[in-house]
Amino acid sequence: MILYDLGGGTFDISVLDIEEGVYEVLSTSGDTFLGGDDFDRRIIEWIVQRFMDDTGIDLTEDKMALQRLKEAAEKAKCELSSVMETEINLPFIAADNSGPKHFIHTLTRAEFVSLVSDLVDRTIPPCEEAIRLAGLERENIDHVLLVGGQSRTPLVVDKVKEFFDKEPRDDVNPDEVVGIGAVMQGSILTGEVKDIVLLDITPLSLGVDTKGGLFVKLIERNSTIPTKASQIFTTVVDNQKKVEVHVLQGESELCANNFSLAKFELIDIPPAPKGGPRIEVIFEIDSNGIVNVSAVDQDSGKSQSIRIRPTSGLTEKQIQSVIDKAAVRKEEELRIRAMVVARNNLEGLLSTTERSFTEHGRKIPSDFSDRMRIAIEKGKEAMDGNEIEILKEAYDELQKISRKLGELLLYGTTMDD
Numbered sequence: 001m002i003l004y005d006l007g008g009g010t011f012d013i014s015v016l017d018i019e020e021g022v023y024e025v026l027s028t029s030g031d032t033f034l035g036g037d038d039f040d041r042r043i044i045e046w047i048v049q050r051f052m053d054d055t056g057i058d059l060t061e062d063k064m065a066l067q068r069l070k071e072a073a074e075k076a077k078c079e080l081s082s083v084m085e086t087e088i089n090l091p092f093i094a095a096d097n098s099g100p101k102h103f104i105h106t107l108t109r110a111e112f113v114s115l116v117s118d119l120v121d122r123t124i125p126p127c128e129e130a131i132r133l134a135g136l137e138r139e140n141i142d143h144v145l146l147v148g149g150q151s152r153t154p155l156v157v158d159k160v161k162e163f164f165d166k167e168p169r170d171d172v173n174p175d176e177v178v179g180i181g182a183v184m185q186g187s188i189l190t191g192e193v194k195d196i197v198l199l200d201i202t203p204l205s206l207g208v209d210t211k212g213g214l215f216v217k218l219i220e221r222n223s224t225i226p227t228k229a230s231q232i233f234t235t236v237v238d239n240q241k242k243v244e245v246h247v248l249q250g251e252s253e254l255c256a257n258n259f260s261l262a263k264f265e266l267i268d269i270p271p272a273p274k275g276g277p278r279i280e281v282i283f284e285i286d287s288n289g290i291v292n293v294s295a296v297d298q299d300s301g302k303s304q305s306i307r308i309r310p311t312s313g314l315t316e317k318q319i320q321s322v323i324d325k326a327a328v329r330k331e332e333e334l335r336i337r338a339m340v341v342a343r344n345n346l347e348g349l350l351s352t353t354e355r356s357f358t359e360h361g362r363k364i365p366s367d368f369s370d371r372m373r374i375a376i377e378k379g380k381e382a383m384d385g386n387e388i389e390i391l392k393e394a395y396d397e398l399q400k401i402s403r404k405l406g407e408l409l410l411y412g413t414t415m416d417d
Helices: 036-055 063-079 109-121 124-133 154-164 177-190 316-363 366-383 388-411
Strands: 002-006 011-019 022-031 085-096 099-108 144-147 197-199 206-210 214-219 227-233 243-249 259-266 279-285 291-297 303-308
Touching: 002 124, 002 154, 011 124, 022 124, 022 316, 036 063, 036 085, 036 099, 036 109, 063 085, 099 109, 109 154, 124 154, 144 154, 206 279, 214 227, 214 279, 214 316, 243 291, 243 303, 259 291, 259 303, 316 366, 316 388, 366 388
Parallel strands: 002 144, 022 197
Antiparallel strands: 002 011, 011 022, 085 099, 206 214, 206 243, 227 279, 243 259, 279 291, 291 303
């Protein structure tokens, strides 16, 4: 089922799977800068222009007049949902040296459609995104339910019918749906209703801060809750005794552009070379949207956890703003991420290669020892710069050297000798 919610201030689209009393939200999308107020504004602009043409007076300079225009625009909009034309009559809306001025014009439905058709068209891309995020095709949608007063507009109904290739359901009052849903959810939460289950989704991705300020997502946006996810991380310094788990929420590739939710430390990790410890970070979100994050050292069994409530605390408008800003920055952030990953990979391989060279230097021939030394020096030089290709080339060369060192120690020769 599709919930197409075009209200006064925002547009939201949700894809639900309903089966045997279980209501599962598969995905959501929308436009937080689109709603009935925008439709009113188009009519106001039409009135202002007509009045300017008739009298030369700009009504936007009069706050009292603007309030009357808003009321008249909303009234005309509602009437045009059921009639083909409506008269907008605003007596004494302004005055000049020649006396009071009145506005009396007829607005037809056809004119209204021409004023707002682009606004209705803006609802389609979020619909496409919601269906894509739900992993469905348009033909998989069984029902379309219109929500919000603006969805009564005939143009909206026609556009929805055209896009989904089916008639929207008209057996539910669009103005009452949200209220009915709120009462139902309250009844479920208080236990009064027991035969219905609501499975919500998390509005933004959740993850942790990793080396270089990169955001690693453990739970993706639009994941159905309750849910659970985990990932193994490690240390970045030799004999590291503790790790900080920084929990963030957002859609950016970089932690600096996401919301910090909490921090906690896992301490008393047994001494080990960097990259050795295996620390599992576990995210769990319960049906109430409460996030539990824990970190467990797989070797020692030591653990620490934290509880975060709620998962967002953001309005729908703020959530959509986060998503939109991340989309705008994505290309640049992916470039930065690639650079950081390349540096992290090279730094880690440099460390292990140098350690191996120190431990086994006496066991290897001088010519191969020289090759190792040169590769290590080139790796260090690459780390001093910011050229991703040079970083990758140094990494590839060190990989070859490390592989050949392993063959030399194991077989007494390299496989390509």
